[in-house]
Amino acid sequence: MIRNAAALFALILAVVLQTSVLPLHVAGPFKPDLLLVAMVYLALRGPVAQGAFLAWTLGLIKDVFSGLYLGLNAFSFLIIFLVITSISDLLYAESGELFVVTVSAATLACVTANLVLLLMLTYTPGITYSMAAGLLPHLLANAFAASLVTLLPVFTSPQEVI
Amino acid sequence: MEIFKKIGFVILAGSAILAALIFYSLNIPHKRSANIVERGVQMVFAPVMKPAARVSGFFEDAWDNYLDLVGVRQENLRLRDEIKGLNARIVSAGEAVIANQRLEKLLGMRGSVREPTLTVSVVGEDLSSWFRTVVIDQGSSSGIAEGMPVIAADGVVGQIVKVAPTTSRVLLLTDHTSGIAATIQRSRARGVVKGKGQGLCSLEFTTRDEDVKVGDLVITSGIGGVFLKGIPIGEVTMVKRGEYGIFQTVTIRPFANIAHLEEALVVLRMPHD
Numbered sequence A: 001m002i003r004n005a006a007a008l009f010a011l012i013l014a015v016v017l018q019t020s021v022l023p024l025h026v027a028g029p030f031k032p033d034l035l036l037v038a039m040v041y042l043a044l045r046g047p048v049a050q051g052a053f054l055a056w057t058l059g060l061i062k063d064v065f066s067g068l069y070l071g072l073n074a075f076s077f078l079i080i081f082l083v084i085t086s087i088s089d090l091l092y093a094e095s096g097e098l099f100v101v102t103v104s105a106a107t108l109a110c111v112t113a114n115l116v117l118l119l120m121l122t123y124t125p126g127i128t129y130s131m132a133a134g135l136l137p138h139l140l141a142n143a144f145a146a147s148l149v150t151l152l153p154v155f156t157s158p159q160e161v162i
Numbered sequence B: 001m002e003i004f005k006k007i008g009f010v011i012l013a014g015s016a017i018l019a020a021l022i023f024y025s026l027n028i029p030h031k032r033s034a035n036i037v038e039r040g041v042q043m044v045f046a047p048v049m050k051p052a053a054r055v056s057g058f059f060e061d062a063w064d065n066y067l068d069l070v071g072v073r074q075e076n077l078r079l080r081d082e083i084k085g086l087n088a089r090i091v092s093a094g095e096a097v098i099a100n101q102r103l104e105k106l107l108g109m110r111g112s113v114r115e116p117t118l119t120v121s122v123v124g125e126d127l128s129s130w131f132r133t134v135v136i137d138q139g140s141s142s143g144i145a146e147g148m149p150v151i152a153a154d155g156v157v158g159q160i161v162k163v164a165p166t167t168s169r170v171l172l173l174t175d176h177t178s179g180i181a182a183t184i185q186r187s188r189a190r191g192v193v194k195g196k197g198q199g200l201c202s203l204e205f206t207t208r209d210e211d212v213k214v215g216d217l218v219i220t221s222g223i224g225g226v227f228l229k230g231i232p233i234g235e236v237t238m239v240k241r242g243e244y245g246i247f248q249t250v251t252i253r254p255f256a257n258i259a260h261l262e263e264a265l266v267v268l269r270m271p272h273d
Helices: A002-025 A034-045 A048-064 A072-088 A096-121 A127-149 B002-026 B036-069 B072-112
Strands: B117-125 B133-136 B149-151 B156-163 B168-172 B179-184 B190-197 B200-204 B217-220 B232-240 B249-254 B263-267
Touching: A002 A034, A002 A048, A002 B117, A034 A048, A034 A072, A034 A096, A034 A127, A048 A072, A072 A096, A096 A127, A127 B190, B072 B117, B072 B263, B179 B232, B190 B249, B200 B232
Parallel strands: none
Antiparallel strands: B117 B133, B117 B263, B133 B168, B149 B156, B149 B263, B156 B168, B179 B190, B179 B217, B190 B200, B200 B249, B217 B232, B232 B249
């Protein structure tokens, strides 16, 4: 119960930080995607069944506060979650370095998936250029956020989330 | 025998008093210079008196300083708090002045719009870096609906796209999916202002033979029924006409300070009204 409440609080904090606090202090492309970081953490540490739904929900929450297309990030997050969980047994999930690398790979995958979906299903001319231009700063910001997460006590705890 | 002793004492005391009186009367100064006795005594005491005076002065100063120091720490803390409070008041006064200027400009724009408007504050930005939307602090409970235009003191900001009871999301004119029917004020050339991301827009579907120059003012044309006619959008910063193609490439810098938007006006007018 307390863990769930803490997780909910962390989620709300991440959304508020990302929408209202960080934009005031961080240049646009350097905004980290905290929900993506949370999703990767979930994929490496959480159970698959509940985790998949939670990953989809995290993406949906991101969609509520981003762009026009509800379900875009939800879909991308779910796909990335399933890919990571399918190989997570082969990985040393407690490793901080691996977590940062996985978040970086997930960022690339998320941007690619979003771009493909946008180009296939919507008319958004010029989005490729914007995404390509913002990719490297976004990647760096996410890797930095992931490295900070590895310093949290919750990361070093051997317990499974949820 | 006893009586002699008493008389002797009286005589001795009287003599002493008389001598003292005579000594005193002799020393009533006719001139104010010190006599030999005074000088002698002063010479004896002078070497002792000077250090004694210094030591006494030191202790007096120390005592005074100690008295002054009592409560200085508390006073220091109080003054520091006062300085902090005053600094905060200066900052908030400066902020109020800036906000006042911004709101004054916004009020000026409000006066020029012939429709009812609602002043809103920006409370959040888009979660991702490539979409350009902002969250405002008013929603359907304040009469806001999807499609309503949003303007700032300097010009067009965008359009309401998602509405919740207490908040709404505004699609900024710099977003890739935004499109606003526009006119070049000078030549009346028409086109559609589309977002390019990165804080810029482009005027699209303006044919090569239309007269567009750098520095031209771009305003809303009113076509489409979303925006009222004549609201400033931005300024033409680049015009490119290739050898081939029907249209020219026109880049526009929006007037509204999108990156640091804090307040805006929602025009409470449904599109196509």
